[in-house]
Amino acid sequence: MLCLSLNQSGHISDMKNLFKTVVFPTDLNIPTRNTTPTFRVICKVAFKMATMKAWQYKAIHGGLEKSIELNTSTPSPPSATLSKGQFLIQVITSAINPVDYKIPELGFPAKFIVGFPAIPGQDFCGRVVGASSSDDVFKVGDVVFGTLGKPTQVGTLSEYTVASSEGSAHLPNGVDPDQAAAVGTAGLTAFQCLPKDIVKPGCKVFINGGSGGTGTWGIQFARILGAEVTTSCSTHNVELCKSLGPVFDLVVDNVGSPGLYEHGAEFIKPGGSYFQIGTPASVAGAVTIVKRLFLPRYLGGGERPFRFISFASKHDDLVEIGKWLSEGKARAVIDEAFEFENVPKAFEKLKTGHATGKIIVHVDQK
Incomplete structure (x- = not known):
């Protein structure tokens, strides 16, 4: 059950508990009167986070682009399980890389490397919506960019994923999320x-x-x-x-x-x-x-x-690249941007080997 305590001003007094909630009773009524707008918005976000939209594959038949399916009720990663240095993000933009299809298409070994079912994608720009109590770098509401560092079962072609402090940096002022998402693995x-x-x-x-x-x-x-x-x-x-x-x-x-x-x-x-x-x-x-x-x-x-060379997730490197982006010294070369419902087409384009620069996917509104 979702339990929130309000202080005298009508604000939530324990924000951390909000993102540790996993079970929601079906008959719970969200108050819409006599509550602050902040309370109502946070309740709405919490309910949305119980499940999410994500592109998943359970097995590979004829290539990732033919095997991946959109699941509109995938369980969201619970914030209660976050370890030190981890946080939950709502993905705005994801960028895809050859490794995102090469690992799944290994077949049986992919079950040991990633596990099935799985969501592809490593690179992202998104909003922090839940953080571990020990994280003093990234807070709820921050917009960040970076990479998960390796293929995982909950990749970035989903509404929510779990990122790390070492593989992330704050989005500099004036930098577009699409540009930042394209940094990640390639950058x-x-x-x-x-x-x-x-x-x-x-x-x-x-x-x-x-x-x-x-x-x-x-x-x-x-x-x-x-x-x-x-x-x-x-x-x-x-x-x-x-x-x-x-x-x-x-x-x-x-x-x-x-x-x-x-x-x-x-x-x-x-x-x-x-x-x-x-x-x-x-x-x-x-x-x-x-x-x-x-x-x-x-x-x-x-x-x-x-x-x-095999890249390593390094916060300081991302910070320096972000600085170059904000100063206009570097920019992402984006071949094509796909909407979330067209992820299979994005992989088809990537696998041609003829993309100039990066291919990105819009997951949520900027």
Whole structure:
């Protein structure tokens, strides 16, 4: 039952209890007279939060876009179960990434990685509607953006989800929620591929695959840091790089182009590095990564240091990216925005591989 205590001014005296309620009796009457507007609105929100609309998959048959279904009565995540550093958000905008369909389409292993049924999506911008008592950074009513950090059973293609303080930052004034939602996985990956001890004013960076979500962020971030940036949107780029000579301090490979790293000494300076993000979702792709990481030069390995980048959820990184957005130094390149009812079409577009920048989904009103 929903129990709220009002103080003499008619306001709720214990806001935390509101979001710990899980069970609502069907015959409970919400007072509409002799109560403050705040009380009536909060009661309405609490009832709405018992269930939510969400896109779910229970199994994959013919691809995620053909298996995902809109469930209008999905149980909402209860605030009573929030751990330290977690909070409940009402999603405004979600952005989707290849990992959102690649993990579910692994088939049986996905049951162990995520669990079924599950809601895809990691990246978001939304309003905090419930927070753990120990959270002193984010409060109810704050608008935040960030990423869940990994696929979960309650992803961001839903009205509500649970986010963490480490994977979130406050939305800066003047930044549109759509722009902020597009940061998440791609923005953090691009940011963390450009370490400041390597990327300094005047250094030269080559970004392979500059038209995708991570690539469009990476080009902008590298320029902000003062680098000279060269990029290619073609997978047939080995000859292009070789023709430029060993001029680059850093190569960021968003595609996982075959043979590019192996020829790295022909276009990367001595002491330069090669960072790879993208790789085909296959056994062959995994084998290639292992070879590049561990195969010595005399057995056919590369001559330049190799790293495979997997992003980490970092609050401070999101804050810095948000600052660049608010200052107009960077902006999200959004290929297309889909409404919530068109999520399958959004995944169809993403899987073509021809999106320029990010694909976002409007979940709620801004």
